[in-house]
Amino acid sequence: MTLKLCVLTPNRIVWDSEVKEIILSTNSGQIGVLPNHAPIATAIDIGILRIRLNDQWLTMALMGGFARIGNNEITVLVNDAEKSGDIDPQEAQQTLEIAEAALRKAEGKRQTIEANLALRRARTRVEAINAIS
Amino acid sequence: MWVSSKPSTLDSSSLSFRSSFINPLQIPSSNPSNSSKSSSSSVHCSLRELRNRIDSVTNTKKITEAMKLVAAAKVRRAQEAVVNARPFSETLVEVLYSINEQLQTEDVDVPLTSVRPVKKVALVVITGDRGLCGGFNNAILKKAEARIRELKTLGLEFTVISVGKKGNTYFLRRPYIPLDKYLDGSNLPTAKEAQAIADDVFSLFVSEEVDKVELLYTKFVSLVKSDPVIHTLLPLSPKGEICDINGICVDAAEDEFFRLTTKEGKLTVERDVVRTETMDFSPILQFEQDPVQILDALLPLYLNSQILRALQESLASELAARMTAMGNATDNAVELKKNLSRVYNRQRQAKITGEILEIVAGADALV
Known part of the structure; x- marks a missing residue:
């Protein structure tokens, strides 16, 4: 029994094939999804998605969105998704540092909102690289 | 040089040639209909100037044609991008x-x-x-x-x-x-x-x-x-x-x-x-x-x-706007080139005829 996972971004289809198990970072914490999961709809936070293919774990950075699970099909709609292999570690680390600095300097409500978003995105990308196990 | 418009602006106004009887201070674009119709008859350039002009128009035509083709290719790519975005938006x-x-x-x-x-x-x-x-x-x-x-x-x-x-x-x-x-x-x-x-x-x-x-x-x-x-x-x-x-x-x-x-x-x-x-x-x-x-x-x-x-x-x-604009520019350039070539050929023919007449007259005088 397998699950069909489909990760969609506005640009392209990032993932569309069968998987054994996934772990999603939702707004209310991480959930694991195995075959024959009850149909649910959930919001996805900016966070990492872990996919199990047989015995291999893959990691993906998701930039917030939505997932629908049902009928052994998972549809994930996100703004942007990057596989951990596609992220340049140095660049990601640099972006994180820039984002942290920006948050410290941020003044006013608007800048804080912007900086916080950027920081969370940057942190997720770094996490996605380091999570390989 | 009687031809006043720049070769790069190939709208209808660029078809206007300032002929000798038109007030030279007049802006070329103010009389496009008049001059574009009479262009073939009112161009008074030397042969060499005409040749230069034909060359430059030909070059411009090449450029506008290339731009049109590039825009057309890009439109297709833009369409693809939309198609790729479709599964996402539909879901x-x-x-x-x-x-x-x-x-x-x-x-x-x-x-x-x-x-x-x-x-x-x-x-x-x-x-x-x-x-x-x-x-x-x-x-x-x-x-x-x-x-x-x-x-x-x-x-x-x-x-x-x-x-x-x-x-x-x-x-x-x-x-x-x-x-x-x-x-x-x-x-x-x-x-x-x-x-x-x-x-x-x-x-x-x-x-x-x-x-x-x-x-x-x-x-x-x-x-x-x-x-x-x-x-x-x-x-x-x-x-x-x-x-x-x-x-x-x-x-x-x-x-x-x-x-x-x-x-x-x-x-x-x-x-x-x-x-x-x-x-x-x-x-x-x-x-x-x-x-x-x-x-x-x-x-x-x-x-x-x-x-x-x-x-x-x-x-x-x-991209579509550019395609249309460049298509028009190319059409204009083609027409301009046609008119100029006609004037050029006519002048060349007139010159040859003149030369033959001179030779014949000279030969007659010798007899």
Whole structure:
């Protein structure tokens, strides 16, 4: 029994094939999804998605969105998704540092909102690289 | 040199030659109909000048033709981008619909949908990066100016977010228009650019600096037609439509409301209405979180895909406009070249005839 996972971004289809198990970072914490999961709809936070293919774990950075699970099909709609292999570690680390600095300097409500978003995105990308196990 | 127009401006006015009997101070464009008709008869250049002119027109023709072909190829790529975005937007719309149905009865309060009395409006103006595309950039900037005047008469504050190089230079030269940010467009709009705009708009709206966000872009109708339109971006309504509750109608007359249709945004000329079969949305579907939270996660996605679609439509319109403009320029160049060649050949023939006459006359005199 397998699950069909489909990760969609506005640009392209990032993932569309069968998987054994996934772990999603939702707004209310991480959930694991195995075959024959009850149909649910959930919001996805900016966070990492872990996919199990047989015995291999893959990691993906998701930039917030939505997932629908049902009928052994998972549809994930996100703004942007990057596989951990596609992220340049140095660049990601640099972006994180820039984002942290920006948050410290941020003044006013608007800048804080912007900086916080950027920081969370940057942190997720770094996490996605380091999570390989 | 009697031919006065630059070879690079190949509109109808460039066909005008200033002939010797026309007042030399007259602007060439002021008499295009007259001179373009009589051009073949009124060109008085030396043969060498004519030859130079023919060469330069030929070169210009080559350039405009190449630009037209490049634009045509890019239109195709822009279409592909839209096709790639389709699975996403279709699924999104599907989900949003079904969640809306579940939320009909509840009172939702999501930051992106909050309708406040409008005091300040942000205008997102999407222009192109390059010129030589007919009236494309002018049309959208004129629309923006008209909207700004309207807002002024309504006594509302406004700020402009400009996307694209042409818009940036336009607004930079007009310091009296308050500008929030310049963003550069790119060759092919991606989710990253849309995200950058969405982030900006999002923070402006959520921090209550502005109460309404309008998107001005060029809608792609067909390869020969595109319309500058105003589109209300925020506040979103959870149902996907905007109704002005606050009483003051700030919307422009031709303001286009959000409507969750999947047939929008196709760049194909026929605007094909392929609707994927809607999967049966399981009635026993549970919401992991509060439905409001899920809506909160979905609406930014929707916002993004709206902006991305606007960017893509704008790009397609620009390319189509460039294709048409360059096609016209090529046609003009061909005609200009034809006329010039005729004049050239006639003059050459006249010269030869003259020379033969001289030789014959000389031979006669000797006998």
